[in-house]
Amino acid sequence: QVRHILMFHGDADEVVPVSDVIEIYEKAGRPKRRIVQKHGDHLMSNIRHQESFVRESVLWFKTGFGRRNMQGGHLMPTLQSMGDMTCNWKIYGKTETW
Numbered sequence: 001q002v003r004h005i006l007m008f009h010g011d012a013d014e015v016v017p018v019s020d021v022i023e024i025y026e027k028a029g030r031p032k033r034r035i036v037q038k039h040g041d042h043l044m045s046n047i048r049h050q051e052s053f054v055r056e057s058v059l060w061f062k063t064g065f066g067r068r069n070m071q072g073g074h075l076m077p078t079l080q081s082m083g084d085m086t087c088n089w090k091i092y093g094k095t096e097t098w
Helices: 018-027 047-064
Strands: 005-010 032-037 088-091 094-097
Touching: 005 018, 005 047, 018 032, 032 047
Parallel strands: 005 032
Antiparallel strands: 088 094
């Protein structure tokens, strides 16, 4: 079973139907999060959707890793245990670092 999944999808996507995302989400184990962007297309061409993607993804990695999976008892590495490793996401001139 897939776990630790963050899903983004646009409700106006003409390539992949929202029903596919709902089905995958319902079958996935926790932790999981689904974000459906209103009027979002397949390419995520709306700048606000792109900014939301970066912001929510960084938040997911900051809070999602390091939490104990209660079903399997697996402990993901925390940001602190990863030492000096950082990730920079640059999109349209804005940089997120975690």
